[in-house]
Amino acid sequence: MNKTIIVWIRKDFRLVDNPALFHAAKEGMVVPVYIHDDYEESSMGSASKWWLHHALNDFKTSIKKIEGTLIVQKGNPKDVLQKLLHETNAQDIYWNSRYEPHALKRDKELQAFFSEQQINIRTFEGFLLHEPWKITKENGDPYKVFTAYYKASQKHSVSSAVKKVTSIQASSKPVESLSVSDLDLLPSIPWDETIKSTWEATEKGAIDVFKTFLKNKLLHYEKGRDFPAEALNSFLSPYLATGQLSARVLYHYLRTKAEKVGSDAFEQQAEMFIRQLIWRDFAYQLLYHFPHTTTEPLNEKFKQFQWADGNEELQAWKNGKTGYPLVDAGMRELWETGFMHNRVRMVAASFLVKHLLIHWKHGANWFFDTLVDADLANNTMGWQWVAGSGADAAPYFRIFNPITQSEKFDKEGEYIKKWLPELKDIPSSYIHKPWEAPADVLEKANVTLNKTYPAPIVDHKAARERALEHYQHIK
Ligand SMILES: Cc1cc2nc3c(=O)[nH]c(=O)nc-3n(C[C@H](O)[C@H](O)[C@H](O)COP(=O)(O)OP(=O)(O)OC[C@H]3O[C@@H](n4cnc5c(N)ncnc54)[C@H](O)[C@@H]3O)c2cc1C
Structure with missing residues (x-):
């Protein structure tokens, strides 16, 4: 030694x-x-x-x-x-x-x-579970379609995790060190306090969050993960992004446990979760093979796309003041906790790119600045997917409808009301589109449009048609 x-x-x-x-x-x-x-x-x-x-x-x-x-x-x-x-x-x-x-x-x-x-x-x-260059097509090309990548990944084993380090022998030579505070990492805004009350940014915090997921959520993961109010997703992303938690520990633990438990339900749900970890690998293999996609579209056709300027709209989106409750709730959750539920990320991102026609780079930058799980590979893939310019991307003509998404995934408006307390007394029949509520309903709920809560900054139908028109140009 x-x-x-x-x-x-x-x-x-x-x-x-x-x-x-x-x-x-x-x-x-x-x-x-x-x-x-x-x-x-x-x-x-x-x-x-x-x-x-x-x-x-x-x-x-x-x-x-x-x-x-x-x-x-x-x-x-x-x-x-x-x-x-x-x-x-x-x-x-x-x-x-x-x-x-x-x-x-x-x-x-x-x-x-x-x-x-x-x-x-x-x-x-x-x-990662697999190095980004490891899984390719037979001709060596990278995969651009997730399902094919996922299938191919099943043929590769995941390397074993190493044991916890329990002791080290330190060097006897004295070395100077700064304190963590010397790095001046904490923001000067009080935002620090709200994030602090949501997360325990420690390795033990990661393990505790995983234990809770395993005990209370995993068996409902596949169906529940799309409903933001139910919070049946794992919330492990910031720990994975900073490396406080190892993906391959999760992988081996779940595979071994599934064998021991011997229940189809457990195995199926564990596999569904592992599938998300493979999405993470997929994002890294895309970033590795197409590093330019952090700023440029993967699909070259999108280089000609005519984006709008929309500075005011961008600001309204960032502040959670678009008038579309699900989008606004997501943006407020993001600001207050540094996190946004995956379903809501898709809806909020799509709203920026398709309803407001604002370049996805602006959205990606805002997410990257405010997410505690900010991750260059996942964020780039997520935004390019939503914009329709990335790998396995949503076709451009499939435009998320922020009202029907809200009705489907937050039926009673629980998630919306949590993040938009100004709408807490709006009945669930109007919570997805308060601008349609009769005057007496609004009055009873203490809501005055454009005063206590904004009217929609764009009309959904008109915005959808405008987006489709723009798409026709690059098609
Ligand atoms: C526009 C947009 C931007 C995004 N930006 C980020 C980002 O900066 N950082 C980030 O970690 N994720 C990002 N995602 C992916 C996804 O939203 C989050 O990983 C997920 O919401 C984290 O919550 P969770 O840990 O509870 O996920 P779970 O559903 O519990 O999934 C477990 C883990 O799998 C990985 N994972 C899950 N979904 C995805 C996905 N779609 N793509 C890649 N990995 C995934 C994450 O590491 C996650 O922690 C983005 C998605 C979109 C649509």
Whole structure:
């Protein structure tokens, strides 16, 4: 145990199934370091920074409990790692792979640079179920249709998770560290408080959320996951996005448990959940093969699409003031909690892109800034899917109707009333379209349109026809 290994912590703030940390702990003295570089600073959204602040504090405590010290640094990773190698006499750097285009390029360059200096670099997989380049068609082309990708993924095994790291031998050389607060990650707005009351951004928080899901929700997942008021989805996305939870731990746990339980119902629901994890893999394989899609449409035809300017409408959408209750409830949930239910994400995103004809990039940027689960691959795929310009995308002529979606998935308006308290006394027969409520109903509910709650900023029918017309141009 006389070699010293630097473990570069990135999106893997966990002790369970952290392969870089696990192998380093077995092989030598460990110096775990988190480096906040300019790229992270400029590319991360405000909600993700909030989460990172808490995740770092939590991970620092976890490392301390196993006798180590997490070093926190700011700067260029090359310089910081070089300095650390010098200070600790380490000859090895381990890290778990990341797959965003910038991170891939940076890591490749660093690997080449340090290898030339005889530093041993080892990288590990552990963020996804399958590496983004692993599953391709027979001719090597990437999949663009999810079902085909999902089917192909069944033929590949998922690598085993590694055990929880329970102790490490720390390096005896003293190394300076910043405090987490020095990174200045917390936003200056009081928004911090509302998000804090919703989430516990710790590794234990991730495990607790999963336990609740397993106990109370999994058996109802397939049918229930589409109904926002029922909240039968897992709420695990921020933990997966920041790497406080490992997807392959979830995968192996559920597969093993399904075998033990021996019930078809459990197996079916567990498989449905695993299918969502494969959607996540699918998003990463798209990002890997088509990195330009973070800003450009995958389907080239969409380059000519005539988007509207719509600054005022964009603002109304961000503020949850479009006059369409389901859309507004989603946007308010997002602002208050850093999360939005998947069904509502689809409806709210579609409203921006199709009803308002505002470029999906504006929506993607807002989501990325405000979601605690902001994830470049998932967000890009989600928005391109909604816009109709991405892989396996919704056909452009299929325009989500925000009223019928609301009637179908939030029949009694429970979700709407939770996030739009100004509509709490509107009867459920009018909650999906308050502008149709008679004057006495509105009066009784203390609602004055355009005063306490906006009238619709666009007419659904007219907006639908306008969107279809635009689509005809690029068809
Ligand atoms: C416009 C739009 C933007 C989105 N942006 C993001 C984003 O930035 N980050 C993000 O994690 N998800 C994003 N999604 C996907 C999805 O909405 C969320 O992953 C999901 O709502 C998270 O809730 P959950 O953890 O309860 O999901 P569950 O239903 O419990 O699913 C379990 C896990 O599977 C993965 N998953 C589920 N659905 C999808 C999907 N459609 N695509 C990719 N992975 C999925 C997530 O990691 C999720 O935590 C977006 C979807 C849309 C339509």
